[in-house]
Amino acid sequence: MSTATVHAGCVVIGPHGVLIRGLSGSGKSALADAMIEAARMRGSFSALVSDDRSCLEDRGAQVVASAPEPLQGLIEVRGLGLQSAPFEPEAVVRMVIDLLPEKEIERLPVQPLADVVLEGISVPALQVASDNTVAALSRVRWALRQLFPNGPDYL
Template sequence: MILYGSCAALDDDGVLLLGPSGSGKSDLLLRLLDRGFSLVSDDQVSIEGEFASAPPSLLGIIELRGLGLFKVPATRIARLRLAVQLGNEQDRLPFPKRNAELNVPEIFIDPRLDSAPIKVQWALDTIAGRREQVCGCFVS
């Protein structure tokens, strides 16, 4: 299936950024790349089972609104571990939620916040066992 979104990976752990056009997916993706993530796909993401990749025509390309398209090194495939819905953050201490279509943990992030890429990385680190959470969206 092809989804409209962007995907970054840390090691082989993929994060899918979802939201309407103009919501800040590519901008947050750029900030994740600046934090050491690698590009999987921008604009459209191919999902097969639990794996995310770029459609062949988009491999290694990111759009920076107002600047154009850029070629960057890319990860060909990543295991999808987290879905991030862009918009207003929800609850202060949210309950665990899963994306029904993808069956992966899902969080809500306001991409305009300076802390957005840090929150995405901490969420992914928690799912991957590199960080421990005591209360919130990953603790039942």
Template structure:
């Protein structure tokens, strides 16, 4: 299945970033890659930008770049640029950008989504929220269980 999304491998798992055109998918992907280069996050590398393919395999979701877009990312103000990229990754988190119904304290069922029959953790980002800060918090902190 092809999605209008970006994906970045962070450590052993990829973050799949979904959102409408202009919502900041590429910007968030590039911010994560930069954070990996500075050591703020573990290893981070582009999987795909703008369009990616996802498929279920052995109970997990794989993400790959869309053919001709492999290694390419849009950087606002610079245009389309080439970066080192990974050919495939396991998805560990789905981020939905500019979600109108994103809640301040979301219920547990809002923190899960399903793609290709695979249930995955989900982070819904409200239009006025800081997606980079929210994603850093999600990746670097643990749920309190409350």
């Protein structure tokens, strides 16, 4: 069992943990907040797990994300600072979102959901534009539909 701390946030949408990676200022917190609100609007369970820093732990065949203790239940709202938010202590990471400049994302990728390795475990990953939260939310919605076709639309 190994543990690492990474520069990423995590939300839980329905039963799925979604790790959001990106550079500082790329919109990790904004996308996390938009995903949580979109899920709630559909009546789905959603909550913050971590913002900006996530602890990743290998638990056999799963990667579990949590927040470092001093950051639990806190999310950065640009211009307002750290704000309290309902949170879950941990989530199994079922998908990774990488926020990148739009020019770095293929328009028609051969494999839209490539795998990345977290703590030795392969997890599907999606690249989304860092400067467009609405478009990113739409791509995440479609990715969740592809990954979990028999589940409800959480977003």
